[in-house]
Amino acid sequence: MKDIRIGIIGFGTVGSGLAKTLYEQKDRLRQKTGANLTLARVADISITSLPKEYSDVVLSNDANDIFNDPEIDIVVELIGGMEPARTFMLTAIAKGKHVVTANKALLSIHGKEIFDAAVKNNVEVGYEASVGGGIPIIKALKEGLVANRINYIKGIMNGTANYILSQMTDRGLPFAEVLKKAQELGFAEADPTYDVEGIDTAHKLAILMTIAYGLDVRLDDINVEGISSIEPIDIEYARKFGYRIKLLAISRNHGDNIEARVHPTMVPENHMLASINGAFNGILINGDTVGDVLLYGAGAGMMPTGSAVAADVVDISRNILAGAINRVPALSYLPEHIGKPRITPMTDLVCPFYFRVTALDKPGVLSIITGIFGKHGISIRSMIQPGQDAGEPVHIVFRTHRAAEAAVKNAIKEIDALEICSAPTVKIRILNPE
Incomplete structure (x- = not known):
């Protein structure tokens, strides 16, 4: 033998x-x-x-x-x-x-x-x-799904970030407090930057995209945002709208270009990825032949x-x-068939958004803000405006229909320049319905 x-x-x-x-x-x-x-x-x-x-x-x-x-x-x-x-x-x-x-x-x-x-x-x-610790995602893409055109990849690929967001959601605790606890339990490194700022997730997404599409995707091709700015108030408003906040890796195959992004995302509570909590990972792949495939398990250890x-x-x-x-x-594809990617610019992204605007509670404020959204072609789907003493800063929370990232960027810049706004506007993307 x-x-x-x-x-x-x-x-x-x-x-x-x-x-x-x-x-x-x-x-x-x-x-x-x-x-x-x-x-x-x-x-x-x-x-x-x-x-x-x-x-x-x-x-x-x-x-x-x-x-x-x-x-x-x-x-x-x-x-x-x-x-x-x-x-x-x-x-x-x-x-x-x-x-x-x-x-x-x-x-x-x-x-x-x-x-x-x-x-x-x-x-x-x-x-x-x-990628994915004990989850056999590489083998699934290389072999199990070899006959499929991969349409999209969506995943929770970092257990540390998912643990932190799960604790913030379930216990209402602030980011810094949960991070400290995660470090004490060994879920987070002494320097947690790669985990909480989305870099580790982007590394993994680059690898999966290369296998899925036959394109040489690198870390620099991926737009990355982390979770360190997420606050309990946003998690609570997300819950009221019927969402959970997750750090998602998202890629869509548009044929001549591909999306490549990592950022906090509001996921509908009835979505498969919304129920993946703690330090676990979950990766959802859609193929044109097989449909949706979800792989779930321990992402590290x-x-x-x-x-x-x-x-x-x-x-x-x-x-x-x-x-x-x-x-x-x-990489599933033969080396001579692996090409260079054309990445969809973030400014071309269209999706629903969540905004939390902090402004003085004065007559006419709401109409000014909604007027700016309307000016940039952003349609409001729903809104929450808690009561507050007149003249004091108040959070005004909006959920929009699908809007263009470029328009959102310009609208937020205009809103934050208003004297009535006392803090930068918080923006979180909402998962696009398929």
């Missing part, structure tokens, strides 16, 4: 989760592959020993020990970040070794370079764990992510055994 020998670079949360999976599921994986999937080496600069169950595994603080071992078949990069992760992956590929990674930031920026190198050297790159990495290791092992390397193209 053949041995497939594996080296892991980075024995942190995900690396230890992969090792645990390979160790605990060894017999099952052998029954499913006909091979022994053996963890042979670990490289990590921050640990001096491995748990006792890995007594046969060689520990080193130098990744070159893995690259230079001729018996290593698969290198698993789990250190994250740009460098030295990029160099490590390219070195492994140049040495003729297959690579598995969970590094969505690297792939969303340098993915083309890495995938092109893999094709040149006839090795495979597995990256299931880069030691064992869910370790499960996804192990799935890539198994896939590559099967291809090694069958002599069928690159049977499935890494």
